[in-house]
Amino acid sequence: MKKLEAGVLVVGCGTVGGATVEALLGQTDIIQARSGVSLRLTGIVSRTFASARRHGFPETLFRESLESALEDPDTDIVVETVGGVETGEAIIRAAIAAGKHVVTANKALIAERGTQLFETARKAGVTIAFEASCAGGIPIVRSLYDGLTANRIDALFGIVNGTSNYILSRMVQEGSSYREALAEAQREGYAEADPTLDVDGTDSVHKLAILSRLAFGVACHPDDIPTVGIDSLNSEDIAHAARLGYVVKLLAVAQRHDNGVSLFVRPAFISREHPLAWVSGPFNAVSVYGTVTGHTMYYGRGAGGAPTAGSIIADLVSIARGSYAPVFEHSCAWDQHDAVAVVPASRLAHRYYLRMLVDDTPGTLARITRILSDHEISIASVMQAESDESTPPKPVQVVITLHRTEESKLSAPLEKITALDAVKQGPAPITIIDEHPE
Amino acid sequence: MKKLEAGVLVVGCGTVGGATVEALLGQTDIIQARSGVSLRLTGIVSRTFASARRHGFPETLFRESLESALEDPDTDIVVETVGGVETGEAIIRAAIAAGKHVVTANKALIAERGTQLFETARKAGVTIAFEASCAGGIPIVRSLYDGLTANRIDALFGIVNGTSNYILSRMVQEGSSYREALAEAQREGYAEADPTLDVDGTDSVHKLAILSRLAFGVACHPDDIPTVGIDSLNSEDIAHAARLGYVVKLLAVAQRHDNGVSLFVRPAFISREHPLAWVSGPFNAVSVYGTVTGHTMYYGRGAGGAPTAGSIIADLVSIARGSYAPVFEHSCAWDQHDAVAVVPASRLAHRYYLRMLVDDTPGTLARITRILSDHEISIASVMQAESDESTPPKPVQVVITLHRTEESKLSAPLEKITALDAVKQGPAPITIIDEHPE
Numbered sequence: 001m002k003k004l005e006a007g008v009l010v011v012g013c014g015t016v017g018g019a020t021v022e023a024l025l026g027q028t029d030i031i032q033a034r035s036g037v038s039l040r041l042t043g044i045v046s047r048t049f050a051s052a053r054r055h056g057f058p059e060t061l062f063r064e065s066l067e068s069a070l071e072d073p074d075t076d077i078v079v080e081t082v083g084g085v086e087t088g089e090a091i092i093r094a095a096i097a098a099g100k101h102v103v104t105a106n107k108a109l110i111a112e113r114g115t116q117l118f119e120t121a122r123k124a125g126v127t128i129a130f131e132a133s134c135a136g137g138i139p140i141v142r143s144l145y146d147g148l149t150a151n152r153i154d155a156l157f158g159i160v161n162g163t164s165n166y167i168l169s170r171m172v173q174e175g176s177s178y179r180e181a182l183a184e185a186q187r188e189g190y191a192e193a194d195p196t197l198d199v200d201g202t203d204s205v206h207k208l209a210i211l212s213r214l215a216f217g218v219a220c221h222p223d224d225i226p227t228v229g230i231d232s233l234n235s236e237d238i239a240h241a242a243r244l245g246y247v248v249k250l251l252a253v254a255q256r257h258d259n260g261v262s263l264f265v266r267p268a269f270i271s272r273e274h275p276l277a278w279v280s281g282p283f284n285a286v287s288v289y290g291t292v293t294g295h296t297m298y299y300g301r302g303a304g305g306a307p308t309a310g311s312i313i314a315d316l317v318s319i320a321r322g323s324y325a326p327v328f329e330h331s332c333a334w335d336q337h338d339a340v341a342v343v344p345a346s347r348l349a350h351r352y353y354l355r356m357l358v359d360d361t362p363g364t365l366a367r368i369t370r371i372l373s374d375h376e377i378s379i380a381s382v383m384q385a386e387s388d389e390s391t392p393p394k395p396v397q398v399v400i401t402l403h404r405t406e407e408s409k410l411s412a413p414l415e416k417i418t419a420l421d422a423v424k425q426g427p428a429p430i431t432i433i434d435e436h437p438e
Numbered sequence: 439m440k441k442l443e444a445g446v447l448v449v450g451c452g453t454v455g456g457a458t459v460e461a462l463l464g465q466t467d468i469i470q471a472r473s474g475v476s477l478r479l480t481g482i483v484s485r486t487f488a489s490a491r492r493h494g495f496p497e498t499l500f501r502e503s504l505e506s507a508l509e510d511p512d513t514d515i516v517v518e519t520v521g522g523v524e525t526g527e528a529i530i531r532a533a534i535a536a537g538k539h540v541v542t543a544n545k546a547l548i549a550e551r552g553t554q555l556f557e558t559a560r561k562a563g564v565t566i567a568f569e570a571s572c573a574g575g576i577p578i579v580r581s582l583y584d585g586l587t588a589n590r591i592d593a594l595f596g597i598v599n600g601t602s603n604y605i606l607s608r609m610v611q612e613g614s615s616y617r618e619a620l621a622e623a624q625r626e627g628y629a630e631a632d633p634t635l636d637v638d639g640t641d642s643v644h645k646l647a648i649l650s651r652l653a654f655g656v657a658c659h660p661d662d663i664p665t666v667g668i669d670s671l672n673s674e675d676i677a678h679a680a681r682l683g684y685v686v687k688l689l690a691v692a693q694r695h696d697n698g699v700s701l702f703v704r705p706a707f708i709s710r711e712h713p714l715a716w717v718s719g720p721f722n723a724v725s726v727y728g729t730v731t732g733h734t735m736y737y738g739r740g741a742g743g744a745p746t747a748g749s750i751i752a753d754l755v756s757i758a759r760g761s762y763a764p765v766f767e768h769s770c771a772w773d774q775h776d777a778v779a780v781v782p783a784s785r786l787a788h789r790y791y792l793r794m795l796v797d798d799t800p801g802t803l804a805r806i807t808r809i810l811s812d813h814e815i816s817i818a819s820v821m822q823a824e825s826d827e828s829t830p831p832k833p834v835q836v837v838i839t840l841h842r843t844e845e846s847k848l849s850a851p852l853e854k855i856t857a858l859d860a861v862k863q864g865p866a867p868i869t870i871i872d873e874h875p876e
Contacts, residue, residue, distance in 0.1 A: 004764070023588055023730055030729075033655075033775075035587040036768025131585075137731035139585025146584070146761070147569075147577025149473040150461055150751030217471075275737060278716040291468075292461055293575035293748035296738035299713060300731065310731035313588030323584070323761035326442070330474025337471075 005038040006320035007074040009100075010081065011066060011091050013046040016105050016132070017081035018055050019305030020312050025057065031313060037320045039313070042075045066091065070098035077319055079312055080104040085112055092117060096124050103315040105132035105308055111209035111222045115334040127328040129315035134207045135160050135284045137307025138300040139314065143288070144214040145331040151290025153215040155255045155436040157270075160207040162282035162302040163198035164230045164250040166190040168267075169280040171238045172247060178233055190282050200229035201250065201265040208252035208265055214331065215288065216254060218261040219339035226345045228266040237355060237430060240399050241269050244353070244381075247277040251433060260341030262348050269353055269432040289436045346408040351380065351434065354402065354427035356417065357395040360387040364422040365398060375413040378403040395424045401432065443476040444758035445512040447538075448519065449504060449529050451484040454543050454570070455519035456493050457743030458750050463495070469751060475758045477751070480513045504529065508536035515757055517750055518542040523550055530555060534562050541753040543570035543746055549647035549660045553772040565766040567753035572645045573598050573722045575745025576738040577752065581726070582652040583769040589728025591653040593693045593874040595708075598645040600720035600740040601636035602668050602688040604628040606705075607718040609676045610685060616671055628720050638667035639688065639703040646690035646703055652769065653726065654692060656699040657777035664783045666704040675793060675868060678837050679707050682791070682819075685715040689871060693786075698779030700786050707791055707870040727874045784846040789818065789872065792840065792865035794855065795833040798825040802860040803836060813851040816841040833862045839870065 010021050023031075024041040032038050043063040046052050052062060063069035070078070078095035080088055080102060088106040095102050102121065104110065109117070110130050121128045131141040135158070144153070159165050163185060170181035182199070185191035197203050202222075209222045230250050241248045246269035254263045270277050275297050279285040284302025289295050301307040318324040358364045365384055372379055380401040387396050410429055418426025448459050461469075462479040470476050481501040484490050490500060501507035508516070516533035518526055518540060526544040533540050540559065542548065547555070548568050559566045569579040573596070582591070597603050601623060608619035620637070623629035635641050640660075647660045668688050679686045684707035692701045708715050713735050717723040722740025727733050739745040756762040796802045803822055810817055818839040825834050848867055856864025 004768075019730075027588065027590075027730065030590045031588060034589075034769070035583075036764070037587075138734055139581050142580070142585055143577050145473075146756065147580055147752050148748070149475075149755045150465065150469060150748040151472075152465075152468045275716060278713060290748065292457075292465065292751070293745050294739045294742075296576060296736070298734070298736060300734035304732075307731050310586070310588040310728065313730070314585050317587045318584065318761075321764040323764055326474070326759040326761055330442075331472070 004036055004320060005040065006076040006316060007040045007042040008077050008079060008316055009043045009045065009069055009072070009075040010041065010079045011045040012081035012083070013044055013049070013052045014081065015305040016308045016312070017079070018051055019309035020079055020081060021057055022055065023309050023313055031317065035317045035321065037317045039316055039320065040074070042072055043069050045069055066094060070094060070100065075100060077101040077103060077316055079316070080106060085109050089113060089117065092128065093120065096121050096126055099124065099126060101126045101319050102128040103132070103312050103319070104128065104130050105312065107133040107203070107206040107210060111206040114210065114213070115219065118332045119335045122329065122333060127319060127324055128332070129319060129324055129328070130210070131315050132308045132311035134210050135286060136300065136302040136304060137310045138284060138286065138298045138302065139311070140211065140286045140298045141214065142314070143298055144211065145327050148288060148290050148293055148296070150292045153256070153288060153290050155289040156211060156215050156253070156286065157276060157433065158208065158211065158252040158284070158286040159249055159276055159279050160252050160284050160286065160302060161198050161204045161250060162284055163191045163195055164204070165279065165284065166282045167199065168230060168248055168250065171235055172242070175235060177235050178231065199231050201227040204250060204252045204265045208254060208263060211286065212254040212261065212263055213334060216256060216261045217337050217340045218254070218263070218342060219334065220263055220342050224342070226264045230267050232428065233267050236397065240353070240355060244269070244401065245272050246270060246432065247272055249276060253433065255436070257343050260343040262343040262345060264345045266431060269430060271435060274435055289438065294438045295436070347406065349404045349406045351404055351432035352402040352410065352429040353432055354400045354429055356398050356423055356427045357425035358398050359422040359424065360393050360396045361422050364420070367420060368398065368417050371413050371416045375409060377405050377409065377413060442474055442758060443478065444514040444754060445478045445480040446515050446517060446754060447481045447483065447507055447510070447513040448479065448517045449483040450519035450521070451482055451487070451490045452519065453743040454746045455517070456489055457747035458517055458519060459495055460493065461747050461751055469755065473755045473759065475755045477754055477758065478512070480510055481507050483507055504532060508532060508538065513538060515539040515541060515754055518544060523547050527551060527555065530566065531558065534559050534564055537562065537564060539564045539757050540566045541570070541750050541757070542566065542568050543750065545571040545641070545644040545648060549644040552648065552651070553657065556770045557773045560767065560771060565757060565762055566770070567757060567762055567766070568648070569753050570746045570749035572648050573724060574738065574740040574742060575748045576722060576724065576736045576740065577749070578649065578724045578736045579652065581736055582649065583765050586726060586728050586731055586734070588730045591694070591726060591728050593727040594649055594653050594724065595714060595871065596646065596649065596690040596722070596724040597687055597714055597717050598690050598722050598724065598740060599636050599642045599688060600722055601629045601633055602642070603717065603722065604720045605637065606668060606686055606688065609671070609673055610680070613673060615673050616669065637669050639665040642688060642690045642703045646692060646701060649724065650692040650699065650701055651772060654694060654699045655775050655778045656692070656701070656780060657772065658701055658780050662780070664702045668705050670866065671705050674835065678791070678793060682707070682839065683710050684708060684870065685710055687714060691871065693874070695781050698781040700781040700783060702783045704869060707868055709873060712873055727876065732876045733874070785844065787842045787844045789842055789870040790840040790848065790867040791870055792838045792867055794836050794861055794865045795863035796836050797860040797862065798831050798834045799860050802858070805858060806836065806855050809851050809854045813847060815843050815847065815851060
């Protein structure tokens with residue numbers, strides 16, 4: 001590849017692929033003026049070209065066969081936007097075998113098989129860049145491998161799923177139920193018809209696996225990261241959070257401990273004073289805590305065609321400039337590094353919020369608090385709503401916050417509380433995230 | 439220079455220089471593990487070594503003479519942390535003449551003489567990196583030249599002076615006066631004994647000049663950027679801003695228009711819904727609006743030894759990796775680009791807030807609003823506080839917000855209003871910043 005210019009083959013022409021092609025057809029002057037790099041679109045590979053035709057992309061660029069498109073010596077870099085672990089891997093391995101660099105937005109693939117793919121690419125003398133796999137248009141991958149290289153990273157807190165954040169923001173701002181907020185997100189185009197992978201935390205966990213690998217060197221298959229989605233959240237919890245000075249966010253959290261790094265994705269309470277609490281609607285943000293730089297946060301659109309295409313273009317420029325090869329050579333040689341140990345979530349200590357529905361009978365609250373103290377769990381605050389004097393009396397809400405408690409110690413007492421006759425709905429604990437000390 | 443290792447001479451051993459030396463003595467293992475780059479400290483140049491001795495740095499590293507230190511073939515990169523336009527330039531020119539790369543935190547120098555210095559460096563085959571010159575530990579310079587290369591940048595809003603932001607945050611949160619908040623900032627170490635360059639906007643304007651050059655290609659000497667500091671702000675303005683749904687921030691603003699780019703630094707009202715409104719205390723943040731990526735924001739510590747040293751180390755790593763040369767070659771070839779035109783601030787249209795003190799006499803408000811309408815200035819809202827029935831009556835506050843008005847059209851009517859007998863204190867307009875459309 002001649003330096004400062006590159007031929008680019010785009011594989012896949014959906015939301016992200018289409019936006020990438022648009023940028024490569026319409027914005028090359030701007031890209032060249034800003035970076036000195038001349039990017040040429042050499043072809044588009046698509047299954048049906050239906051979307052490519054809708055966009056009005058020139059048919060002379062349509063390539064029916066990936067195999068023959070990869071033979072084009074004018075193509076230096078292949079952009080994979082098809083997605084899917086198996087399909088994505090097949091495309092990328094074919095590109096590597098043809099001696100092409102790769103830029104991908106495929107988070108599931110990089111999270112699950114990045115280590116092996118990167119090794120294959122390195123041995124073939126090409127690179128794989130993946131800024132677009134995490135948090136759309138936010139330059140968080142390069143901040144970890146470039147801007148923050150001075151730091152041992154001690155913690156990373158991310159809001160990395162725009163669908164979930166949009167739904168939670170609606171629940172906070174409008175007092176909507178989860179179902180209402182989801183329906184609104186679907187109407188506004190912020191949630192798919194089947195939103196499962198977004199709201200159950202799967203999408204967030206893929207991004208956490210990639211970012212944590214870069215930040216901490218921790219090797220963790222996404223399936224092994226404890227994950228709770230937002231679908232279990234209740235609008236009562238949102239309201240209690242506000243009363244206590246918190247906001248509920250779906251957080252992807254990685255933290256360094258003496259014996260390794262802990263990782264989880266779950267809805268959690270975060271202080272209204274923390275910058276992540278302000279991130280609303282479909283926006284994403286990642287807070288990183290480094291030993292030298294302290295707290296930095298990166299905010300922007302975490303999904304959507306154009307922002308994700310922006311990250312793909314940035315990677316194309318870095319590869320064409322020759323800036324990326326030395327980064328990939330070291331920072332993505334994941335097979336060459338000793339993996340950092342994973343600390344099980346059960347061993348973590350957090351503060352917790354508990355909400356339960358109980359009959360308003362004498363002694364119930366005493367029995368609940370007694371169970372907690374018998375298990376040496378320290379209560380920080382208790383709130384029991386006043387009963388409404390109706391006959392028969394309705395169950396009342398009890399909200400308890402706990403001082404720092406090891407997660408594994410919670411299950412036994414919470415089971416006992418749930419088993420009490422007077423408890424109509426037992427507590428599902430929600431983690432309260434403390435600000436990471438700088 | 440052998441790739442992936444570099445010898446580093448640190449010139450200056452104050453807050454930033456000292457923190458850089460500390461990182462180079464204590465963190466090289468982390469830096470190497472994260473980046474693959476081995477950085478070796480080859481020497482420290484200081485006027486007195488008093489601070490270097492206080493830090494306990496090894497005396498074997500002390501170099502009395504910059505000239506002889508530059509002869510050391512083991513030094514590949516010189517870090518300039520002395521500051522001052524003349525002094526800094528002399529050090530950097532000596533380093534370039536000796537064939538060394540340069541990393542600097544010197545914002546005044548880069549803002550005023552970056553173009554010529556970069557040209558000299560380019561001709562000598564070396565690079566100058568300056569992430570540390572803007573917003574301390576926040577990787578905003580590299581986001582502009584790397585992460586956002588796909589974008590034509592349309593607007594940049596920055597809170598880039600931590601001292602001013604700390605003072606304004608105290609005024610908002612505690613209702614303090616400017617003087618009280620400044621004294622508190624000095625006690626807390628967030629303001630110098632002489633805070634002039636921070637609170638009068640000079641520091642912000644240096645950063646704006648650098649960031650705008652990278653973002654828009656606009657060449658503007660900092661002296662030519664209209665600048666208002668926070669020292670004229672009144673706690674009444676802070677309170678009225680809150681009532682109207684705004685927060686007062688010292689903003690560095692650059693915006694693209696059809697005929698060029700406008701630049702200014704001034705205290706301004708920004709909507710409480712905008713992420714910059716949340717940035718409190720000594721933190722900095724920069725919002726960037728790009729055509730492809732949309733709105734991204736970068737948040738972190740904008741000053742202080744360690745965060746600034748973090749940016750210096752990131753630049754050292756980029757240079758040693760070979761990633762920076764192709765960036766510098768193009769994105770910092772400021773002498774090679776056609777400079778973009780500057781649109782005078784007087785030609786900009788904004789919404790405005792006006793506060794004045796008037797005698798509570800019949801017809802005063804009518805006269806004021808009449809003057810505005812005679813000048814075809816459209817009023818968005820009026821608030822006159824109820825008078826307190828004291829005898830003699832005290833002047834009352836009148837707050838008026840204006841619809842979008844060209845700045846040049848304001849001075850004549852505001853002079854007339856100030857000249858009214860009933861007006862005890864005339865209005866000093868404060869700009870209301872609209873969210874940049876995405």
